Amino acid sequence: VQAATWACRKAIEASGINPNRIGVICYTGVWRDFLEPGMAVCVHHELALPASCIALDVTNACVDWVNGLLTVASMIEGGVCDYALVVDAEVAEVGHNDQSNCYLFFSIQGCAASRGRSQSGTQPVGDAASFSSTGPQLAAQLMAWRIAPQDAVTVTAHLQHLQLYEARHGITNAVAASRRIRSTLGFQATVI
Amino acid sequence: LVCVPLQELYEATMQRMCSTLDFNVFKSQMATFTLGSGAVAAILCRSDLAPPGRNHRLTGAVSRCAPYTRDMCRARYEKMTTDTKMVLHGVKVVGQTWEVAQRELGMSKENVDLFVPHQVSKKAHTIGAHMLGISPDELVATYPFTGNVGPASIGIALSIEEKEGRVKEGQRVCLISFGSGINCIVAEVMW
Numbered sequence: 234v235q236a237a238t239w240a241c242r243k244a245i246e247a248s249g250i251n252p253n254r255i256g257v258i259c260y261t262g263v264w265r266d267f268l269e270p271g272m273a274v275c276v277h278h279e280l281a282l283p284a285s286c287i288a289l290d291v292t293n294a295c296v297d298w299v300n301g302l303l304t305v306a307s308m309i310e311g312g313v314c315d316y317a318l319v320v321d322a323e324v325a326e327v328g329h330n331d332q333s334n335c336y337l338f339f340s341i342q343g344c345a346a347s348r349g350r351s352q353s354g355t356q357p358v359g360d361a362a363s364f365s366s367t368g369p370q371l372a373a374q375l376m377a378w379r380i381a382p383q384d385a386v387t388v389t390a391h392l393q394h395l396q397l398y399e400a401r402h403g404i405t406n407a408v409a410a411s412r413r414i415r416s417t418l419g420f421q422a423t424v425i
Numbered sequence: 426l427v428c429v430p431l432q433e434l435y436e437a438t439m440q441r442m443c444s445t446l447d448f449n450v451f452k453s454q455m456a457t458f459t460l461g462s463g464a465v466a467a468i469l470c471r472s473d474l475a476p477p478g479r480n481h482r483l484t485g486a487v488s489r490c491a492p493y494t495r496d497m498c499r500a501r502y503e504k505m506t507t508d509t510k511m512v513l514h515g516v517k518v519v520g521q522t523w524e525v526a527q528r529e530l531g532m533s534k535e536n537v538d539l540f541v542p543h544q545v546s547k548k549a550h551t552i553g554a555h556m557l558g559i560s561p562d563e564l565v566a567t568y569p570f571t572g573n574v575g576p577a578s579i580g581i582a583l584s585i586e587e588k589e590g591r592v593k594e595g596q597r598v599c600l601i602s603f604g605s606g607i608n609c610i611v612a613e614v615m616w
Binding site: 303 | 486545574576578580601603
C-alpha cells in the first residue's frame, strides 16, 4: 500500500492534476497486502481521495496494468469520470524481524527500493529510473534519501543480475560483489 | 494475514531447491529469482483535459487469450513454479496478437517507433522480437536491471524510456503486455 501510494503521489505531482478530480482509482498488482480489503481502497484512503472516487482492483497476472489502463479508459469514454489513476506495486516488504536495522532491498543496479523499519513500516525510497546507478551514484542517492552507513543497510542483490554488475565493475563472483558494495558504500551487502 | 516478503520467498525457494536432487523440481522454481520490486502509476483522462505536453493518447488495443497455457505459472505467497517450456509456447501468443494488431490497428514494424514489451528474460525477448520480425535490440529492455516486476514492468520501462528521452511527441508506441493465462494485449499509444 505504501509503495502504491508513493507511485500515485509521483504521478499526481508530475501531472499537476488536482487529486479531488480523480474519479476512479484502479489497483492492478499481482502483489497484494491482503485478500481483502481491496488495495485500491487502501491507497484511496492514503491519498485522501474524494468519496465520489470509485476504488477497484483488477487482477489478471502480468497483464493487469494494461488491463487497468483499458478498463479506466472505457470508464472515461463512458462518462463515469474525467480522471482515473491506475497503479501497481510489486514490492518486497522487508524489515519485519529486526528492531534496529534499516534495510535497502534492490535488484542489483536497478529496480525500486524499499526502506523498512519494523516500527514505522516499510517506506519506498526510490524509483526504478533513478536507481539504475553505479556505486558512487548509488552512494549519492542513498545520502539524498538520508540513509547512512550506520543504519546498517543491507543491499541484497539478485544472482541473476550479477553478470551485469560484474561487467560494469570488473569483479568476478558474488563474494567479491558483496565486498565491493561494502567497500564502496560502507554498507553490509548480501548477494543471493 | 501476514505478508511474506519477497526476500523470504527467495530464501524459502532456495531452501526447497537445495533440499532436492530432482532437477525438474529445482528448475521449476528457478524463475522465482527473476522477480524484482517496483511500483508504477499512470493517470488517464479525457484528451481535452490533459495537461500541456502530456497528451499521450491511448488509441486502441487488441488482445488474445490462450487458456490452454493456464498451468504455465502458479504463484502463491510462499512459492512460485513455472513450466519454462510452456512459457516459450505462451510467447507465441504474442505473435498471434501482433497479427491482429496489424490487421485491426494498422500497425507494422515499419510504422511503430517504439516497442515496449513486458519484461521477462532474454529468451522471451529474443522469441518476441522474432515474432514481430524485428531485432531484439529494437525492443525496449529493462529486465537486465529491474528484473521481472510483473505488471509494473511495462509502465516502468515506458517511464525509463521517457526519462532518457527515447520517446518523443508524435511517436507511435506499441505496448505488448502478456501474463499468465496466457493473456496478451497489444495497445497503441500516440505519444
